[in-house]
Amino acid sequence: MDERDNDLRFLIDLARGRFSRRDMLKGSGALAAGAAIGGGLTIKQLANVSAQSPEAGAEPTGEVVWALDAPPPNLLPFGAISLAHWQGREFFYDTLVMWDQDLNQIPGLAESWETDEAGNYTFHLRQGVKFHNGNEMTAKDVKYSMDMAVAPPEPGVAVSYLANITGTEIVDDYTVTVNMSKIDPTLPGTMAWGGYTPIVPENFYDTNNPLSEAVGTGPMKLVEYVQDDAIVMEANPDFWGEGIPCIQKLTLKTLTEEQTRVAALRSGEVDGGTFSADVVVTLEGDDSITILEGLVSTPNVIQFQTAEADVPWRDTRVRQAVNKVVDRELIKANVFGGKADVTGAIPPGYGDYPLSPEKLAELYANDVEAAKQLMIDAGYEDGFEVELQAIASPRSYTQNAEIVSEAVKQLNIDAKVTPLEIGTFADNIGSGAYQWGATGRGMRGDPSGYVIDFRQGTTQNVTWFGDGYNNEEFNELYDQALAETDQAARVPMYQRLQEIIAEDAAHLYLVQPYKFQAVNSRLTGMYVFFGNTNPGLRTACVSDAE
């Protein structure tokens, strides 16, 4: 655990610019497999960080306004959440386990943790951590928070990720045990993900209005929450991480119009935000603006509804044929202008779990003749008609669908693309009311989250696949990987699971687009985070602050 602590400290120092460039390169070599560098930050940008950041140990200074593209509905700490909600409250709270920029699990409010044979987790808490209200965080706060996370009061909605927790026990002031109903290696990842298990003070729901107030241990304290408008925060001077935060005031302002974000970024009214690929190019060449790009977990996929009886694509050969005619490189080039990576079920950037590009190229190799033969073998050489529903906005999902529709014409398949508003689309996909669907997956706390739907009998599996797809090898390996607490041993298992998905073409994974953020060049140390939230703002600095 000590070594991990060093990783954390190194990262913090790096972001704060305490290293010269040489130190930095040396430091990165010392880190296991260079884990701390990569992702959104290039060496050039890191060098900028060290050149422009204020002196080490300085008080937090300067103000940053960050544009959100959707309003956080409230600040509720527990229950299922939307991305906007999460982005609205991420700076108030910490979790026991956290992620670094590359999704390595690092100590958060727990300095270390261990599992026993029954799968129960014991967490040893960091001492001397203070909540925003001045009270020290102890085991009773953690117990309260974990209990709330498992059974969130309304309007919180319980999440399946924490379903195996049977209870949390206080061992002593700084030790808690989370009891599990069975061995579950996903808990640390789910915690590190951050959204579901924030640590709040005991009795938070009785002492505060959980919808509009926030009291945590995080780097920023709530000053003002105005629904649909802005969340204003100031630095938490007692934050446990040394040198964090670097900025004194952080405002999250909702600007739903992308062009408004462009104008406000140019004028300096906001210091950064997320932009689409087409718009970000209009910001290039502006000296006051730095463009950041990085992978973010949104694997684009075409899914086949096989629960319905008698549909041609229940036959594995039909799906394999489709896989053999869809050109992922074409999608990458034409839909995303090259700014995307070909993906399996677990997207590139998710630690060691994704399949290598070489393996993917092999699994996705195009072969029209072989595809036609498969259709003949399956008895569908004359093709069939199918409706391909797609998310209408962002446009890219419909464009993916159109390219697939064009490709399957070679197999005489007439796939009619139907673009749908997201609400209707989500309803249809959720209830299984579709034939083929062009969609994308989000972030997951644990790799199992990316492949769970292919396991026979799971919630979505029943509506999406029914008895139309069932691979015994997959089911067994999936269960085995979920009973394995050694994270490293799980890597090859999840890779094999992804190979099975691709070989059976159970779903047609396509590409994973990059995400673009543009920031005012005065903001240093920011990076595009794989998980779609903005943890970079925890450690970012402003260079012109006094």
Add this chain to the structure above:
Amino acid sequence: MSKYIAQRIALLIPTLIGMSLLIFAMLRLLPGDVVDIIAGTDGTASSAAKEKLRESMGLNDPVPVQYVKWLGNLLTGDPGKSMRSGEPVGEILMRALPITIELAILGLVFSTIVAIPLGVISAVKRDTVFDFASRVGGLVGLSLPNFWVATLMLLFTSKVFGWTPSIRFIPFTKDPIGNLEQMILPSIALAIPLMAITMRMTRTTMLEVLGQDYVRTANAKGLAPQPILYRHALKNALIPVITVIGFQLGGLMGSAAVVEVVFGLNGVGNTLLQAIFNRDYPLVQAATLYLAVVFVMINLVVDVLYAWLDPRIKLG
């Protein structure tokens, strides 16, 4: 007159009931509800818990039952709370209202002080270069959607001057100059299409009035051109213009929405829009009710103004 006004206000009640019924029903035709917004759509939430939440939020009740409940609360002075943040919708609207009112008034003032003189001059100097220029200008202004003008303005000032208005609302009472600095672009964006309408309307009615017998009579009597123009012609020509301006004010209270979104101002329109996107029923209902009341009241004021401008019009 007072009887007429009372009648009109009484008419407001069936109007509002009809409208609220319509909004209530249409909102529930939209796919998804606030529970999907709160819980996200990633399939992580247990559907049993979502159902339970719907139950306790009253979303599972039959729509007529929901309507009666809502109406009952409204009549006892409780328009409800935001389903997302739990904030009373009254407070949210009171926060949004000053922004929208200021935008509407400024927009209207800008458009009127430019459009009426332009329209009058255009009519008087008919078929001159000035007239053609302002007519073409009017046509262009009419064809430009205000959100487009607003976006263009923002992009232009940000690119050329490196300046855009503040994105957080500055109340006039706190910092009058800062407030006006912030509101000037959005009000102009709102004013441009209105300007075109008012200008064209003024020109047309002015031309009509100038061709009438009593103007010719006044001319024949030897009255100076100025008093004829201002005292006789303009006052009569303004009647239809006032109607148009009145409607514009009503429209502005709601249709400023797009401009509010573009400038990141949280007025009533923007609030309503976000409430619709997030299926925040109580907030949508309260905001639309407010807009309906404003619209009806403004129409009433316009009608009363009519009678004042033209004594031949009898109310009631």
